[in-house]
Amino acid sequence: MILATLCIFLPAVACSAALVNRTIDDLYGDSSTGFIPTYLPPGNAWKNGSTCTICNIYPAYLGHYPATSGGGVAVDISQVFDTTWHDALFHPGQQPPSFIVRFSGQAVYVFNTIANVVAKTTTATNLVFTLDGAAVGYYEHIPDPNGPELIYQVPVYVNESLRDGNHTLVVSAQNTTTQSVILFDYIIYTVVDALVEGTTSACFTDQTSNF
Ligand SMILES: *[C@@H]1O[C@H](CO)[C@@H](O)[C@H](O)[C@H]1NC(C)=O
Ligand SMILES: *[C@@H]1O[C@H](CO)[C@@H](O)[C@H](O)[C@H]1NC(C)=O
Ligand SMILES: *[C@@H]1O[C@H](CO)[C@@H](O)[C@H](O)[C@H]1NC(C)=O
Ligand SMILES: *[C@@H]1O[C@H](CO)[C@@H](O)[C@H](O)[C@H]1NC(C)=O
Ligand SMILES: *[C@@H]1O[C@H](CO)[C@@H](O)[C@H](O)[C@H]1NC(C)=O
Numbered sequence: 001m002i003l004a005t006l007c008i009f010l011p012a013v014a015c016s017a018a019l020v021n022r023t024i025d026d027l028y029g030d031s032s033t034g035f036i037p038t039y040l041p042p043g044n045a046w047k048n049g050s051t052c053t054i055c056n057i058y059p060a061y062l063g064h065y066p067a068t069s070g071g072g073v074a075v076d077i078s079q080v081f082d083t084t085w086h087d088a089l090f091h092p093g094q095q096p097p098s099f100i101v102r103f104s105g106q107a108v109y110v111f112n113t114i115a116n117v118v119a120k121t122t123t124a125t126n127l128v129f130t131l132d133g134a135a136v137g138y139y140e141h142i143p144d145p146n147g148p149e150l151i152y153q154v155p156v157y158v159n160e161s162l163r164d165g166n167h168t169l170v171v172s173a174q175n176t177t178t179q180s181v182i183l184f185d186y187i188i189y190t191v192v193d194a195l196v197e198g199t200t201s202a203c204f205t206d207q208t209s210n211f
Contacts, residue, residue, distance in 0.1 A: 017192050017193060018192075018193040019106075019107075019190050019191070019192060019193065020190070020191055020192075020193050021188050021189070021190050022103070022105070022188070022189055022190075022191060023081070023186055023187070023188055024037065024101050024103065024186060024187040024188075024189070025081060025082045025084060025186050026084055026085055026086040026099075026184045026185060026186055027048060027050070027082070027084040027085075027086070028082055028084070030103065033103070035101070035102055035103070037086075037099045037100060037101050037184075038099060038100040039086065039088075039097070039098075039099045040095075040097065040098050040099070040100070041095050041097070045088050045089075045095075045097045046086050046087070046088045046097060046099075047086070047087045047088070048084065048086065048087075049075065049080075049084065049085040049086060049087040049183065050075075050077060050080075050083055050084045050085060052087060053065045055072075055087050056069075056071055056072035056073070056118065056120065056121040056122075057072065057073055057075060057087060057113075057115060057118070057121065057123075057150070057181070057183060058072060058073075058074060058075065059074070059075050059077050060074035060075060060076060060077065061077065069120065070119060070120065071118070071119040071120025071121050072118065072119070072120065072121055073115070073118045073121065073149045073150060075113070075150060076150075076152075079152040079153070080113060080152060080153070080185050081111065081153065081185050081186040082186070084185075085113060085183055085184060085185045086099065086182070086183075086184045087181070087182070087183055088173070088181070088182045089122055089179060089180070089181055089182075090126070090173035090174075090175075090176075090179060090180045090181070090182070091179055092175075092176065092177050092178065092179065096172050096173040096174065096175050097172070097173050097182060098170055098171060098172035098173070099170070099171055099172075099184060100168060100169070100170050101168075101169050101171075101187055102166065102167070102168050102169075103166075103167060103169075103187075103189045104164075104165055104166045104167070104191065105162065105164070105167070105189035105190050105191045106160075106162045106163075106164040106190055106191070106192070107158075107159060107160040107161075107162055107189060107190035108157070108158070108159050108162060108167070108169060108187060108188070108189045108190075109155050109157070109158050109187065109188040109189070110129070110155065110156050110157040110158075110169070110171060110184075110187050111153045111154065111155055111156070111185045111186050111187070111188070112125070112127075112154055112156045112182065112183050112184055112185055113150055113151065113152055113153070113154070113183035113185055114141050114150070114151045114154045114156075114183070115143065115149060115150055115151075115181065115183065116143045116144045116145070116146075116147040116148060116149055116150075116151070117143045117144070117145045117147075117149070118143075118149050122179040122180065122181050123143045123181055124141065124142060124143055124178060124179065124180045124181065125139065125140065125141040125156075125180055125181060125182070125183075126138075126139075126140050126173060126174040126176050126178075126180040127139040127140075127156055127157075127171055127172065127173065127174065127182065128171075128172050128173075128174045129157045129169065129170070129171055130169070130170040130171075130172065131159065131162075131167060131168070131169050131170075132167055132168055133168075136157075136159065137157050137159075138174065139156040139157060140174075152185075153185060156171075157169075157171070160190075164192070169187075171184065
């Protein structure tokens with residue numbers, strides 16, 4: 001109720017504070033803060049999808065090696081953000097691959113490429129989302145034999161009710177008994193416009209909540 005009280009004492013114009021979306025690309029990171037995602041474990045668990053010629057989910061313009069393997073699917077890079085993505089496979093019994101992003105904001109959206117049935121390729125998706133140390137969500141996709149081989153820019157985690165401020169989000173493969181894949185594309189997070197940030201953010205929070 002402190003927020004509601006604050007709002008009453010702010011001029012009406014303060015309540016129109018703009019919300020702005022920022023993007024964290026999997027490879028180029030956050031152009032506003034310079035932050036680049038951290039990928040774990042270190043080593044070769046993760047691949048830059050857009051330059052990977054040994055990945056079964058490969059960039060169309062580079063082709064797939066060996067081309068005769070008969071498996072895999074070409075990615076239309078015009079349909080992924082900034083033409084880049086990160087690819088990792090989870091193998092049961094090994095450390096689940098994960099990535100970490102840090103941002104300050106009040107909403108977050110995680111976008112991945114999702115795969116359906118692809119010849120000779122692991123395409124199940126099983127993700128767990130940990131925000132500021134607490135598990136807050138899961139995402140599972142069972143490959144659909146009748147669906148398109150790839151679905152681009154799927155929101156796999158959305159949180160529009162973050163406490164405004166600094167957050168650490170960890171996206172990890174779930175430690176299951178079957179193989180799965182992560183095809184991370186980008187993250188969007190929402191900040192209160194810097195020009196009006198400060199007292200107005202509390203006001204805006206009140207304007208958009210349900211009480
Ligand atoms: C930010 O992006 C998300 C996901 O595309 C969208 O739902 C939301 O409306 C956007 N918010 C703003 C303030 O543009
Ligand atoms: C992806 O490419 C970037 C830039 O070339 C490089 O710094 C990074 O190490 C690469 N990541 C992986 C997992 O190969
Ligand atoms: C994954 O699950 C197995 C079986 O429950 C467990 O033995 C193992 O410690 C787990 N590994 C991690 C990294 O959580
Ligand atoms: C959103 O984040 C808050 C913490 O800031 C958490 O309490 C809440 O459960 C999250 N909601 C969703 C849908 O993950
Ligand atoms: C958020 O993190 C930034 C950069 O690490 C720091 O400068 C800032 O003080 C932090 N803000 C809060 C509210 O903790």
